[in-house]
Amino acid sequence: MNEEKKNKRTNMTKLKNIALALAFVPSALIAQERFATRNGHIHFFSGTAVENIEADNNKVTSVFDATSGAIEFAALVKAFEFEKALMQEHFNENYMESNTFPKATFKGKVSGLSAEQAKIPGTYAVEVTGDLTIHGVSKPVTTKGTMTVEAGGVIKAKSEFSVKPEDHGIEIPGVVRKNIAETIKISVDLAYAKM
Amino acid sequence: MKRSMMIALAAAALLAGGGTYAYMEYSRGTARADEMPVAQQLSAAELLQAFQNDEQAATKTYVGATEQVVQVSGSIRSMEPVGADKTNVVLETGDQLAAVVCEFDNKDLPIDWRSGAQVNVKGICTGLLMDVVLVRCVAAQ
Numbered sequence: 001m002n003e004e005k006k007n008k009r010t011n012m013t014k015l016k017n018i019a020l021a022l023a024f025v026p027s028a029l030i031a032q033e034r035f036a037t038r039n040g041h042i043h044f045f046s047g048t049a050v051e052n053i054e055a056d057n058n059k060v061t062s063v064f065d066a067t068s069g070a071i072e073f074a075a076l077v078k079a080f081e082f083e084k085a086l087m088q089e090h091f092n093e094n095y096m097e098s099n100t101f102p103k104a105t106f107k108g109k110v111s112g113l114s115a116e117q118a119k120i121p122g123t124y125a126v127e128v129t130g131d132l133t134i135h136g137v138s139k140p141v142t143t144k145g146t147m148t149v150e151a152g153g154v155i156k157a158k159s160e161f162s163v164k165p166e167d168h169g170i171e172i173p174g175v176v177r178k179n180i181a182e183t184i185k186i187s188v189d190l191a192y193a194k195m
Numbered sequence: 196m197k198r199s200m201m202i203a204l205a206a207a208a209l210l211a212g213g214g215t216y217a218y219m220e221y222s223r224g225t226a227r228a229d230e231m232p233v234a235q236q237l238s239a240a241e242l243l244q245a246f247q248n249d250e251q252a253a254t255k256t257y258v259g260a261t262e263q264v265v266q267v268s269g270s271i272r273s274m275e276p277v278g279a280d281k282t283n284v285v286l287e288t289g290d291q292l293a294a295v296v297c298e299f300d301n302k303d304l305p306i307d308w309r310s311g312a313q314v315n316v317k318g319i320c321t322g323l324l325m326d327v328v329l330v331r332c333v334a335a336q
Binding site for chain 2: 038039041058059061074075076078079081082083084085086088099102103
């Protein structure tokens with residue numbers, strides 16, 4: 001009788017273990033195809049006859065899911081670093097209003113790199129489509145880029161696109177309008193590691 | 196005549212002074228963390244906890260309306276090169292998924308810092324993404 005109880009308990013434990021294993025299989029599979037970085041680089045450049053304004057942010061966080069193509073970015077506005085303090089102050093206080101809108105984000109999809117291709121080293125031309133939120137205003141963006149799959153689960157991604165400050169509700173006073181380009185060139189450079 | 200000459204000289208001096216000030220202000224570089232007073236001092240674990248508990252309140256306290264220096268203490272979890280001239284010093288927080296990341300110019304990074312070392316860092320706190328991010332960091336005593 002005791003033996004029977006013991007067998008029943010063992011079977012139940014086995015069933016529980018199998019159920020647990022099955023529950024974790026999908027997430028394990030997804031995890032294999034997810035890539036992330038905390039050290040992504042964004043450079044922006046505004047070039048006019050009056051002056052060039054540029055800044056770098058090396059702390060961009062991004063997650064890319066090769067299975068679904070989903071991609072997300074987030075950057076702290078105050079982490080953009082300028083050569084000149086005055087430009088940085090104006091950028092944060094007058095234009096980006098970073099105390100009110102501390103983050104810039106992008107949420108979209110990548111096409112041109114499948115989950116299978118993400119395992120095969122090579123450089124792939126991709127297209128990224130999604131919503132870019134700057135200064136609390138979201139706008140659709142479509143851009144082209146490259147994703148280079150390297151050995152060891154590293155994917156390097158590069159892209160360039162342009163943004164108009166006015167599209168995101170950023171007002172440029174007339175007195176400095178000639179100092180700031182109509183369109184700001186944004187360069188993105190990321191090295192994802194497998195999660 | 197003498198009086199008008201003096202007024203002209205004074206105006207020229209004012210213009211030159213104003214112009215010099217304007218140029219210096221325009222050219223002023225961003226301040227290093229060790230050139231500013233420390234506004235807040237706490238451990239890396241406490242800083243992360245503050246952001247995880249209430250990001251908005253922590254942003255107000257540690258990021259502030261204008262740049263301010265936060266001094267954090269902790270042990271180095273890892274050191275990661277960022278491009279050619281910067282290094283991230285990642286401070287342990289007790290949370291495996293999040294840390295306090297301090298970005299150093301390589302010229303400001305002490306050469307004897309290694310993973311596991313207990314360190315004090317001054318930096319400009321910029322907020323929380325996955326980690327709390329400090330930029331323009333320098334070593335503190």
